[in-house]
Amino acid sequence: MTTQYRIHPQNPQPRQVEAVRATLQQGAVLLYPTDTVYAIGCDLSNQAAIKRVRQLKQLSNDKPLTFLCSSLSNIARFAQVSDPAYRLIKHLIPGPYTFLLPASREVPKLVMNPKRRTTGIRVPNNPLCLAVIKALGNPIISTSALSVARQADDEPLSKAELFDRLGSQVDGIVDTETELGYQVSTILDFTGKDPVITRQGQGWQDAIAWGASLAQS
Numbered sequence: 001m002t003t004q005y006r007i008h009p010q011n012p013q014p015r016q017v018e019a020v021r022a023t024l025q026q027g028a029v030l031l032y033p034t035d036t037v038y039a040i041g042c043d044l045s046n047q048a049a050i051k052r053v054r055q056l057k058q059l060s061n062d063k064p065l066t067f068l069c070s071s072l073s074n075i076a077r078f079a080q081v082s083d084p085a086y087r088l089i090k091h092l093i094p095g096p097y098t099f100l101l102p103a104s105r106e107v108p109k110l111v112m113n114p115k116r117r118t119t120g121i122r123v124p125n126n127p128l129c130l131a132v133i134k135a136l137g138n139p140i141i142s143t144s145a146l147s148v149a150r151q152a153d154d155e156p157l158s159k160a161e162l163f164d165r166l167g168s169q170v171d172g173i174v175d176t177e178t179e180l181g182y183q184v185s186t187i188l189d190f191t192g193k194d195p196v197i198t199r200q201g202q203g204w205q206d207a208i209a210w211g212a213s214l215a216q217s
Contacts, residue, residue, distance in 0.1 A: 002167045009033075009176035012128045021135040023172055029053055031145055031166050032174035034068070035125040036096050036185045036202060038162060040148060040170065041068070041141040050110045053141055056148055056169055064113040066098055066120035067139040070130050075099070075121050078106045078139065084211075085190040091210045092188075093123035094130070096202035100189040111141070118191055128176060144184070156182060188212055 003023070007016045024030065024043045029052050031040055040056055042049035044067050053065065069075045072090055079101035081089070089099060103112045103119040112119045122142060124130070133140055149157060149165040157165075159180040163173055186207055187199040195212040197204055208214070 002170060003172040005172060005174045007128055007174060007176050009178050010127055012131045017128075017131045017135050020132050020172070020174060024132070024136055024140070028171035029056070030172045030174060031163070031170045032129070033126065033176050033178060033181070034122075034129055034142060035094070035181075036183060037181045038145040038159075039142040040145045040166070041143065043136060044108065044111065044139040044141060047108065047110055050108065050141060053143060054110070057143055061110065062114055064118065064120055065111045066122060066142050067111065068122050068124055068129055068133055068142045069139050070133040071123065074133075074139070075101070075123065078104050079119060079121055080104060082190070085195065088188075088195055088207075088210055088212065092203070092207060094125040095123070095206075096125065096183075096185045097207065098122050098185045098187045098199075100187060100191060100198070102191060116191065120187070122185060128174070146182070189215075 005016055005020055007013060027046045027049045029042045029049050031038060040053055042053055075081060098120045100118055100120050103117050107119045145166060149162050167173060184201040186197060186201040186204040188207060189196045189198050196215045197207055197212050198215045
């Protein structure tokens, strides 16, 4: 039976955060809110759980998965961050941005792009996510739940519909009783000479203001 965790969005209760940490550490796959959309995720260090996330998303092993970190220093453990990238990322986190960076050896092969050896990393502006990451001591996989739950002829899903469709496929649901988000993160590619926005999501104008440029169409 799927466990549901009701947690305050701005002041997560320590006991509930601990319960989420414990279930993630045991290999659970959870449905949880971020500062953009609801995500499906698990402990980055648990390969069996990562495989389950891939199955839910119907992703082949050559498709990378994004994960959440708690800080810039945490990012630097899992990716190679150049000085220009460091300066720009510092201005944008926490926030609705996914940073595409060269992966370090700490990133599991199941998560990264195997050909380019790159990885997508976020530091979300979400107190619950940050509290759980810090308690767990590991990043958390974060892939959009809407793309799994939505059907071709769907109108935008409500949160209740999302929970109903995915509840039986995950081990737990985290509900902060906030509105369901639909706007995706902005993706910034730091693998070239200059930072390039490859997807315009939330906050892309701020990334431009701090020095990123749009990808050439």
